[in-house]
Amino acid sequence: MTSSPLHTAPLQHHQSLFPAQCYLGILLVALLSTICDACSEPPRHETMDLVGSPRPHYNVGERVLYVCKPGYQQRASSTIITTCAANGVWTPLSKDSCTTLFKYKSRKPCPTQSDPVNGQVKLLNGSFEVGSQIQFVCNEGFYLIGRSILKCLRSGSNVYWSSDPPLCEKILCEPPPKIKNGTYSSSDKEVFEYHEIVTYSCDQTSGPDQFSLVGEKQIYCSGNRAWSSEPPQCKVVKCPFPVVENGQQTSGFQKKYAYKAKVMFKCNQGFVLHGNDMIVCDADNTWKPPVPKCLKEPPCPPTSSTKPPNSSKPTTSGVSGALDFQDLNGWIFALTVGVFCNLLELQ
Ligand SMILES: *[C@@H]1O[C@H](CO)[C@@H](O)[C@H](O)[C@H]1NC(C)=O
Ligand SMILES: *[C@@H]1O[C@H](CO)[C@@H](O)[C@H](O)[C@H]1NC(C)=O
Ligand SMILES: *[C@@H]1O[C@H](CO)[C@@H](O)[C@H](O)[C@H]1NC(C)=O
Numbered sequence: 355m356t357s358s359p360l361h362t363a364p365l366q367h368h369q370s371l372f373p374a375q376c377y378l379g380i381l382l383v384a385l386l387s388t389i390c391d392a393c394s395e396p397p398r399h400e401t402m403d404l405v406g407s408p409r410p411h412y413n414v415g416e417r418v419l420y421v422c423k424p425g426y427q428q429r430a431s432s433t434i435i436t437t438c439a440a441n442g443v444w445t446p447l448s449k450d451s452c453t454t455l456f457k458y459k460s461r462k463p464c465p466t467q468s469d470p471v472n473g474q475v476k477l478l479n480g481s482f483e484v485g486s487q488i489q490f491v492c493n494e495g496f497y498l499i500g501r502s503i504l505k506c507l508r509s510g511s512n513v514y515w516s517s518d519p520p521l522c523e524k525i526l527c528e529p530p531p532k533i534k535n536g537t538y539s540s541s542d543k544e545v546f547e548y549h550e551i552v553t554y555s556c557d558q559t560s561g562p563d564q565f566s567l568v569g570e571k572q573i574y575c576s577g578n579r580a581w582s583s584e585p586p587q588c589k590v591v592k593c594p595f596p597v598v599e600n601g602q603q604t605s606g607f608q609k610k611y612a613y614k615a616k617v618m619f620k621c622n623q624g625f626v627l628h629g630n631d632m633i634v635c636d637a638d639n640t641w642k643p644p645v646p647k648c649l650k651e652p653p654c655p656p657t658s659s660t661k662p663p664n665s666s667k668p669t670t671s672g673v674s675g676a677l678d679f680q681d682l683n684g685w686i687f688a689l690t691v692g693v694f695c696n697l698l699e700l701q
Contacts, residue, residue, distance in 0.1 A: 393438035401426045401452035402434055412438045422452035429453055464506035464513045472496045473522035484508045492522035495548040497578045499523055524548070527575035535565050536588035546575045556588035566591045566613030568637040589613070593635035600625045601648035611635045621648035628653045 393412040396404060402420040412418070420434040428434060432451040436444045463482040467475050472493045479486035487505050492498050500520025507516055527546040530538060536556040546552070551574045556565035569586030576582040591613035596603070598619050606617035615635040621627045629646025636642040 391440060391442050393442050393444055396436055396444050397447075399447065399449075399452075401449075402447075414438050414440050414442075418444075420447070420451075426452035426454055462513055464515050467504070467515070467519055470519060470522050472524075473498070475519075478503075482506055484513055490520050490522075495525050496522040497525050523578070525575070525578045527579055527581060530573060530581050531585045533585050533588060536567065536586070538585070548575055550575045554586050563590045563592060563610075564612065565589060566637075568613060587637075589637060591635060591637055592639055593641055594639075596633065596641060596645045598646060598648055601627070601646070613637055617641075619646055619648075625649060626652050 391414055393414070393416070395408045395410060396412070396418045398404075399420065400423075402422050405419040405421055408418075416438045417435050420436070422428050422434070429451055432448055434447060434451045436447050439445055461483070464484070466482055467488055469475050470490060470492075473496060474491055474493075476489045476491065477486070478489055482488070484506050487503055489503050490498060490500075491502070498520045499522075501517045502520060504519065505516040507514055525548040527548075527550070529541070529543060529546065530552050532538075532541075533554060536554055538552040538554045540552060551572050553572050554567060555571075556567050559565065565588040567586045568589050568591070570583045571586060573581045573583050573585060593611040593615065595611065596617055596619075598621075601619050601621040604618045604620050606615060608615060611617070613635060616632065617634075618632045619627070620631065625648035627646050628649050630643045631646065633641040633643060633645060
């Protein structure tokens with residue numbers, strides 16, 4: 355630096371006096387006008403750092419040096435020196451004096467992945483670039499072996515996929531389970547195709563009771579080595595002969611009641627049905643719902659032992675246990691009917 359002490363003294367050590375001095379003699383004004391032309395702090399750059407700490411003022415003709423920030427490289431034939439020009443402006447620096455070291459390497463994508471046989475590859479991030487993910491899906495009737503999602507990774511200057519692309523294999527099923535006292539269609543096949551159906555049937559017996567098929571009559575190959583459901587069972591199902599006193603059967607007349615047999619009833623005149631008028635023989639040899647009864651008195655609604663009737667609208671009060679008016683009415687009704695019915699049963 356070649357600036358004289360006259361120039362630097364007021365600038366650096368007596369800044370508060372500086373405006374006052376500007377009003378001094380013509381010589382000083384002329385002198386200071388060159389100082390007032392000085393540059394302020396040099397500009398900051400995204401890609402480069404100033405060498406040394408910046409000062410608030412620089413003299414015309416002073417030069418400052420920059421270095422590229424870590425990860426950036428100075429371009430050949432580029433200069434990263436700036437000079438304080440006479441108008442108090444730093445000579446502009448080319449923005450791309452420093453370029454990214456990895457700029458071109460990071461743009462290198464992973465190798466293109468094409469659709470697998472019997473499947474597709476989906477670009478989750480729209481490209482095969484580093485950091486993006488791709489997903490493999492198999493066509494209907496095929497299943498994926500391997501990882502479905504691959505990520506493009508980088509290590510140094512290498513880009514690679516996080517794993518090998520998966521394969522799409524044809525979905526096949528092994529023969530479905532064999533069942534006791536029954537069989538299924540095409541029971542001699544070794545391999546079943548996707549969505550292929552097998553139908554089970556029960557063996558015929560020479561005895562008095564035939565087997566009933568309980569469960570799904572048909573199942574299908576729904577996935578690789580997977581059937582849509584458990585196979586059915588062949589069971590002898592016998593429900594007891596349903597007897598309703600003071601009532602009569604109206605349909606489903608049979609000598610024996612096997613699985614899924616359906617029977618309907620009605621009560622004789624003067625009697626009221628308690629229960630369901632239609633019952634079905636279930637796999638556990640019982641009627642569902644239970645055989646109804648025909649009684650003189652009307653059936654009772656649920657009494658105090660059960661929950662209060664549900665309110666049709668949600669309670670507006672946030673306080674738990676608060677009853678709204680509808681709840682209260684329901685309670686009163688249930689209790690009244692309950693007491694009335696209990697009195698009747700006591701007679
Ligand atoms: C790529 O897409 C996936 C799924 O939409 C998302 O979770 C992930 O953040 C994305 N990755 C990038 C680098 O954008
Ligand atoms: C039903 O299967 C069992 C076991 O396989 C067998 O012992 C029995 O004889 C079969 N019953 C009839 C009636 O076929
Ligand atoms: C009453 O509400 C309970 C729980 O919200 C529900 O499980 C039940 O089915 C409801 N009963 C009636 C009769 O609406």
